[in-house]
Amino acid sequence: MTAVTDEVGHYGVMIAEVVAGLAPVTGGRYLDATFGSGGHTRALLEATNPDGQVLGLDRDPDALVRGGFLSDRYGGRLHLYEHPFARLTLALDRHGWNEINGAVFDLGVSSQQLDSAHRGFSFRFDGPLDMRMDQGKETVATAADLVNQLGEWELARLFFELGEEPRAKKAARAIIAARSKERLTSTRQLAELLEGTLPPPRPGLHPATRVFQALRMMVNQELQQLEEGLRGALERLVEGGRIAVISFHSLEDRAVKRAFTARVMAPKVTGPMRLMRQLPETVPMYTLVTRKPLTPSPDEIRRNPRSRSAKLRIIQRGGRVPSRMA
Ligand SMILES: C[S@@+](CC[C@H](N)C(=O)[O-])C[C@H]1O[C@@H](n2cnc3c(N)ncnc32)[C@H](O)[C@@H]1O
Incomplete structure (x- = not known):
């Protein structure tokens, strides 16, 4: 090819x-x-x-x-x-x-979305913790809203279920402690916090990989979108x-x-x-x-x-x- x-x-x-x-x-x-x-x-x-x-x-x-x-x-x-x-x-x-x-x-x-710092999808760049694919047209809550507003248990569950992060509780605890000092608003802030908290999932992968995945999936309701999208397409074939x-x-x-x-x-x-x-x-x-x-x-x-x-x-x-x- x-x-x-x-x-x-x-x-x-x-x-x-x-x-x-x-x-x-x-x-x-x-x-x-x-x-x-x-x-x-x-x-x-x-x-x-x-x-x-x-x-x-x-x-x-x-x-x-x-x-x-x-x-x-x-x-x-x-x-x-x-x-x-x-x-x-x-x-x-x-x-x-x-x-x-x-x-x-x-x-x-x-x-393009990953490489645009201002969209907030990547821990490799500094940008606002946003992650809304539709740029706010219908999606209201940003990743920053989730990390600053969910409780410790809800964050841990999110990182475990949608990020398959085995140290989900540890990540949630670190976020709760950090946000009691200042609101978490940028990708860099969250990435650095997780670098100091979690080991890399595999050699060569960033420690924040799974938490960022979980936040993105929750912000954009990706699994619900997938289920409903497949249902619609299968019906119309x-x-x-x-x-x-x-x-x-x-x-x-x-x-x-x-x-x-x-x-x-x-x-x-x-x-x-x-x-x-x-x-x-x-x-x-x-x-x-x-x-x-x-x-x-x-x-x-x-x-x-x-x-x-x-x-x-x-x-x-x-x-x-x-x-x-x-
Ligand atoms: C991996 S890219 C697709 C790349 C494309 N196939 C190409 O070859 O250029 C995924 C795209 O799907 C869009 N997307 C993801 N979830 C969506 C959804 N639920 N509804 C509509 N668009 C969605 C994203 O905004 C992104 O632009």
Whole structure:
């Protein structure tokens, strides 16, 4: 696979695998639930030349500004909406699409969001402890509100459940002690506090990694968004249509796996044998295209180290998958 970068240097993750997995058709209608810098959108538009269409959603207004040049390039084939994917069916309705041929979700934050100090997502830069993907359009509470207002037990539970931080109580205690002296308002303040409190999760990882992940997930209600977004996309798929989801940590991947496996159970038909023999063969409503998640190639990880934790799962509406990818 060749490197796919856009005009601002963003690397889309596992683009070739997503396109191969969705098997897009010309004239098809595709949803990019996480437009970002449009890496997957552009690949889908190219793969569905000349008349496939993509509806791109992002809750961050900056992403849509960046996407302007793609709208110009692809004319009426790309439709962008500033919209959270939990309510994707509303965007589809607004656009007049009852059904879609496929969808991609590339979860988490973009490189642009991570690298913008003023967005407060990264412990590598100093900025306000904000982390709201939608920049406050609907999300009210910032990461600073959480660290300054939640009680010790609530903070510990948050870091444990959404950050899988084994020393969650210790981190919570340190935050309560620090904030009794001054309000915690910046990423640097929190990162330095955690550096002095926690060991790195693994060699090479910053001690604040898991606490920052937990705060970001809580601020943006990421697991709820994922559950509702997948439900909406699965409902709107045409027969044979597929959904590809790229996740970046175990909580996300588990949620995707759970949502997919719950749908692939073949419907159970019970009743008297005499009647059951007359029923047509039962076909599951959905089928896994990937039994195990796909991961990026070593070459992609070398070019884009941020892709290293990516896991791609794909599901299809309908019972027969011509050939499984994993
Ligand atoms: C990893 S980036 C996507 C990158 C994109 N696939 C590309 O190739 O350029 C994730 C994007 O999804 C957006 N996002 C995350 N959660 C969202 C949600 N619940 N609703 C809408 N957009 C969301 C983020 O704002 C971010 O721009």
